[in-house]
Amino acid sequence: MAAVTFSNLKKRFGETEVVKSFDLHIEDGEFVVLLGPSGCGKSTTLRMLAGLEEISDGEIFIGEELVNELHPMERNIAMVFQSYALYPHMTVKENIAFGLKMTKVDKDEIERRVKLAADMLELTPLLDRFPKALSGGQRQRVAMGRAMVRTPEVFLFDEPLSNLDAKLRGSMRAEIKSLHEKLGTTTLYVTHDQVEAMTLADRVVILKDGFIAQVGTPKDIFEQPANKFVATFIGAPEMNLVNAKLEDNQVIIGEQTLALPTTYQDQADCALGVRPSDLYLNPRAIESDAIGKLTVNIDGIELLGATYHIQGTLNGSRFVADIATSDETDVTQETGEVELFFDLHRVHLFDNQEGNAIRPNLN
Amino acid sequence: MSAVESAEKIPAVSKKRSLKQRLNAKGYKWAPYLFVSPFFVLFAVFGLFPLLFSIYLSLHYGDATGGIDRMEFVGLANYIYLFRDDAWFHQSLINTGWLALASGIPQHVIAIPLAFFLHTSFKKTRNTVIGAYFVPFITSSVAISLVFTSLFSRDFGVINMILTQIGNVEIFGFQPLGWLFPTENVDWARPQYIKPMIAFVVFWRFVGWNTVLYLSAMQTIPKDLYEAATVDGAKPWQQFFYITLPQLKPMMFFAVTLTIIGNLQMFEEPFIITGGTGGIEQAGKTAAMHLYLTAFTEGDFGTASAVSWLLFFIIAILTWLNNKILGEKD
Amino acid sequence: MNKLKKSTIFAYIVVGLGAMIMLAPFYFMFIFATHSNGDILSVPPPLWFGSELMNNIDYLLNALPYFWHNVGMSFYIAIITTALNLLFCSMAGYALAMYDFKYRNVIFAFIMGTMLIPPFLGMIPTALVMKYLGWLNTPKALYIPMACGAMGIFMMKQFITSAIPKELIEAARMDGCNEFSIYWRVVVPLIKPAFGTLGLIVFIGQWNNFMGPLVVMNDMKMFTIPLALRSLQGTGMTPWGAICAGAAIAVIPLLIMFTLSSRRLIDGLTAGAVKG
Ligand SMILES: Nc1ncnc2c1ncn2[C@@H]1O[C@H](COP(=O)(O)OP(=O)(O)OP(=O)(O)O)[C@@H](O)[C@H]1O
Ligand SMILES: [Mg+2]
Numbered sequence: 022m023a024a025v026t027f028s029n030l031k032k033r034f035g036e037t038e039v040v041k042s043f044d045l046h047i048e049d050g051e052f053v054v055l056l057g058p059s060g061c062g063k064s065t066t067l068r069m070l071a072g073l074e075e076i077s078d079g080e081i082f083i084g085e086e087l088v089n090e091l092h093p094m095e096r097n098i099a100m101v102f103q104s105y106a107l108y109p110h111m112t113v114k115e116n117i118a119f120g121l122k123m124t125k126v127d128k129d130e131i132e133r134r135v136k137l138a139a140d141m142l143e144l145t146p147l148l149d150r151f152p153k154a155l156s157g158g159q160r161q162r163v164a165m166g167r168a169m170v171r172t173p174e175v176f177l178f179d180e181p182l183s184n185l186d187a188k189l190r191g192s193m194r195a196e197i198k199s200l201h202e203k204l205g206t207t208t209l210y211v212t213h214d215q216v217e218a219m220t221l222a223d224r225v226v227i228l229k230d231g232f233i234a235q236v237g238t239p240k241d242i243f244e245q246p247a248n249k250f251v252a253t254f255i256g257a258p259e260m261n262l263v264n265a266k267l268e269d270n271q272v273i274i275g276e277q278t279l280a281l282p283t284t285y286q287d288q289a290d291c292a293l294g295v296r297p298s299d300l301y302l303n304p305r306a307i308e309s310d311a312i313g314k315l316t317v318n319i320d321g322i323e324l325l326g327a328t329y330h331i332q333g334t335l336n337g338s339r340f341v342a343d344i345a346t347s348d349e350t351d352v353t354q355e356t357g358e359v360e361l362f363f364d365l366h367r368v369h370l371f372d373n374q375e376g377n378a379i380r381p382n383l384n
Numbered sequence: 385m386s387a388v389e390s391a392e393k394i395p396a397v398s399k400k401r402s403l404k405q406r407l408n409a410k411g412y413k414w415a416p417y418l419f420v421s422p423f424f425v426l427f428a429v430f431g432l433f434p435l436l437f438s439i440y441l442s443l444h445y446g447d448a449t450g451g452i453d454r455m456e457f458v459g460l461a462n463y464i465y466l467f468r469d470d471a472w473f474h475q476s477l478i479n480t481g482w483l484a485l486a487s488g489i490p491q492h493v494i495a496i497p498l499a500f501f502l503h504t505s506f507k508k509t510r511n512t513v514i515g516a517y518f519v520p521f522i523t524s525s526v527a528i529s530l531v532f533t534s535l536f537s538r539d540f541g542v543i544n545m546i547l548t549q550i551g552n553v554e555i556f557g558f559q560p561l562g563w564l565f566p567t568e569n570v571d572w573a574r575p576q577y578i579k580p581m582i583a584f585v586v587f588w589r590f591v592g593w594n595t596v597l598y599l600s601a602m603q604t605i606p607k608d609l610y611e612a613a614t615v616d617g618a619k620p621w622q623q624f625f626y627i628t629l630p631q632l633k634p635m636m637f638f639a640v641t642l643t644i645i646g647n648l649q650m651f652e653e654p655f656i657i658t659g660g661t662g663g664i665e666q667a668g669k670t671a672a673m674h675l676y677l678t679a680f681t682e683g684d685f686g687t688a689s690a691v692s693w694l695l696f697f698i699i700a701i702l703t704w705l706n707n708k709i710l711g712e713k714d
Numbered sequence: 715m716n717k718l719k720k721s722t723i724f725a726y727i728v729v730g731l732g733a734m735i736m737l738a739p740f741y742f743m744f745i746f747a748t749h750s751n752g753d754i755l756s757v758p759p760p761l762w763f764g765s766e767l768m769n770n771i772d773y774l775l776n777a778l779p780y781f782w783h784n785v786g787m788s789f790y791i792a793i794i795t796t797a798l799n800l801l802f803c804s805m806a807g808y809a810l811a812m813y814d815f816k817y818r819n820v821i822f823a824f825i826m827g828t829m830l831i832p833p834f835l836g837m838i839p840t841a842l843v844m845k846y847l848g849w850l851n852t853p854k855a856l857y858i859p860m861a862c863g864a865m866g867i868f869m870m871k872q873f874i875t876s877a878i879p880k881e882l883i884e885a886a887r888m889d890g891c892n893e894f895s896i897y898w899r900v901v902v903p904l905i906k907p908a909f910g911t912l913g914l915i916v917f918i919g920q921w922n923n924f925m926g927p928l929v930v931m932n933d934m935k936m937f938t939i940p941l942a943l944r945s946l947q948g949t950g951m952t953p954w955g956a957i958c959a960g961a962a963i964a965v966i967p968l969l970i971m972f973t974l975s976s977r978r979l980i981d982g983l984t985a986g987a988v989k990g
Contacts, residue, residue: 072409073884092409094890106885110903120889167889408892412813415893419809420821422802423862427828430859434839435831441839498732501725515976516733519740522979523968524922526940527961530947531743534754534954542742542759592736593983600984638988649832652924659947672834679838680929692835699832 023084023174024049025070025207030079032065032231040065041231043079047209052201054218055211057228058254063211066228067177070209071100083174094124099168100177103184105160107152107167114139114148117166124171131170138166141203142196158189165200176201178210182217194220215255219243227251244367249292249376252369258297258330260369263338265293267370267379274315275336282311282365283381291379294369300342304362311365316358317342331359442689455686462690473691475666476674477698482579483654483670484647487586491643495594496632500624502595503602514599517592525589529656532585536572544569575667578658582668585653590646594639601635602628637710644706648699651676671695743965746958754954770959777946777956780935784942785963787853791938792920795857799916800909802862807870808901812883822871829864833925841929855930856938860920866912869986873908874901911982914971918979921968939964 025047032040040062047053055063068074070081072093081088088096099120107116114135121131139145142162152160161181168176181197182190198221201208212218218225219239227234227242227250234254235247246252252260266273267288270281274293295315304312317333317340324330324346331342342361370379407414442462446455466473498517502510520528535542547566572581605628613623651672654662662669662677669677671691679688746754749764775781809815810822840859849855878901886896924940931937937945943960946953972979 071884071888073887090406090409092405092411092892093888095405095409098888100885100888102881102885104879104881106879106881108882108886108900119886123890123895167885171889411893412887413815416809416813416815416818419805419897420825423806423825423864423867426802426859426862430840430843431828431831431836434836434843437839437842438835441842494732498729501729505722505725511977513729513733514980515972516736518976518980519969519972520736522918522922522972523740524924524940524961524964526922526924526944527743527964528739530943530957531739531746531961533947534746534952534958535739535742542738545758588736588739596980596984597988600988635988642987645832649834651834655924656944656947660944675834676837676925676928679841685838685842688838692838696832696835 026082028080031077033077039231050205052208052223054222054225056218061228062231067211098175099171099173101164101168101181103180105164112149113163120171134170138170142166157185176206176208249371252294258341260294260296261340262292262294263335279313290373292371297341297343299363299367300361307364309364313363313365315361319359438689441685445686462687476669476671480670483583486583488643488647490587491591491594499595499598520589521593525652529653536581575665578663578668582654597639605631743958743961747962751955770955773956774960778942784937788938791853791856792917795860795920796913796917798861799866803866804870806867810871811874825864844930851933851936856926865986911978914979
């Protein structure tokens, strides 16, 4: 097992730079997820580490070894592909053993390791089948078995679950998680599914257009997004952002004002962010020393099982609230305006120029 | 980010790697060139070099088999000779043109309706029938031309027997088909008959191939076009003229191009049928045969090379004209 | 309705008669192969099998003392040509289908362009080249120049592109294959159907090749079947029975292959021609 370090990594396809100065250190045994919208360069980054894509600039270390010029095999990594990429002409057993055979591991050792992996992944009864006779989930497990037996220093996954249906995805996710706990192998996992990222990762790396937008634990990323992009990308429904002004530790939104519990630099043009799930109709439901209140125009209300979904407008921006139906107030009658309450410790402020988060003054 | 810095400080542990390992690591860069190289090596030696050599030969005179240094540079004299004086070359070009049309046009005139009929009216037996029409295309033209020579022979040939029997059918003492069919055995070796005979053999060999080409194009015509036409009350023959034919135009262009290119190179059938001589009065000698005979019977490699280039340009021009006339205008 | 039916029946009859005309030469070839020259020359000619096959073959072997050797040559040359084409075309097709390399498109266009060169253009110089190389009357004069055709490369490229996902190649690379073992252990096993089709096409093409051997083989012993058969011509009284027996031997392997795989062969040939 080994740590992985990317240093000023870049990738150009002709003129266009799709990975721009990627710096990251992954600890030995850590599970890191690369998350971002389609086309942001996740796969490209992963494939440069795998040795499947040439590095345009910068360096990659596995452990302490510079691997830029090494053949994928010499890097001692294993990868699970989105399409599984099982060899159709080989049985499950041959698929799993193929990499060992290629690296000239001796026969008994191959047998032993294949058996071990098959037991762990419950593939033993399927060993003599061909991939086309397997279900999606079973193929996925074979792909993982193939990666596992090589006892690699790093595991790579590129959207391994996106070909599965929603239910299977949940159980495979759990399986990957428990596998990582058992093996403790350093893992880099690419996905564009937030739920996967949040549930699997020790740390999440959010990519945007080839840049790292934020690195942090799932909790950090959710609770302290570093910029507007991360704030709106993570969480569903999306965080509400309303144009505002910061003056004397007060947020001014049109006619309304919120007094903040912490001190901030004044800012003429900024945005206030509140997650829809942080909004309440009933201030007593909030346990906090600082409760804010905003009056919002209602455009419509939908009942979505356990929540009311309120769509509204505030200061010209869309403003959405998810209210638990257990909240004592009945909102279905409401028209016109509604008062929404929230914990002032849980609001986010971003400057409108760069989109970066405004942090409270430390004093 | 401190880890990044520390990694930079530690000098990268670079294991000593052999040249083989380093080559292997970059395999995906050079391997594709290695994989396509057999083609290029073979093409250079047996494709490109012969072409250039043939240009050189066409500008020289003499017996090349004794070594090219025995040849004498004559400029365009070979070409001029072919244009002005080589009557047999002219004859062979006329023969080639005649044969190309007489074997080519019927191929398409029959293949298109045949393909349409196979497409619309045959289900279970379709593959068998296609097989029957296609099998001449893959059989040895030499073997089958020899068989045809026997079928076409004057005194005992099966074909003469059938034709004269039809020609001699008598109704009340008249021979109503006598004007169309022969009443006596035809000597197919005579100059006026040898060309139709060759043309028939070539037609026989390629009609199935064209049928298959048209059939494959018809299978890509959307069914709903026909369904719409049926709803509008179009009869099958109307559907053929108003839907199938227009939709077939690209394939017609392609198939006709293949026929032009192939027929102008016609060699094996006339060569075998005329016993390698060209027949009486050279009536069955094609340009490709002339090329062969000039080189390998007369030993005049220079003129023969000039023939090959002239023939090449004729094919190129006709293909281009075909493209102008039938090709897509865009 | 009735009228329509009549015309359809008429068309069936015409198509059926046409099919019989297409097959008739084969029929007569087999019939004549079993009759003496005298029978064949009688009027009307024989229409059913006779008993002279062995005599005809004896005659054939007398006139062509190396006939079985010639048959062997045909098989040998066609098989080697096929094997080389399968190897070289699939390697080139694999490279063009699966690698991103500089000049790939130029290289591909060039290979396709060589299909436009008509074979007669190289007939004379190739004969001379073979003479200088000392390859006249050797099988390699026939199989080496034909060892890697553009059509085969195109077919292989198409098939590999459609049958093998790029990720599979990458998985093999991750599993420790070098570039050649990816080709050998992953690509080759997966393109067997295309090997079948291309193999048939190449085999048949080389088996029927006439112009090639005509200019490089002049020793009777090294003739292929088409050359051997045509040397029976013009030797006084033409031995039709023997010629038809020989022609049948030349055609039977093709008929067997065609019967076993007509669909695949026809599809392969049309796809190769239409898309190429
Ligand atoms: N071989 C290539 N040539 C040119 N551009 C490429 C190539 N491969 C990828 N790209 C471009 O690089 C960008 C990043 O691609 P990448 O595959 O890394 O995206 P991704 O983040 O994995 O997206 P997705 O979630 O859709 O898989 C994309 O804009 C893509 O179009
Ligand atoms: Mg991707």
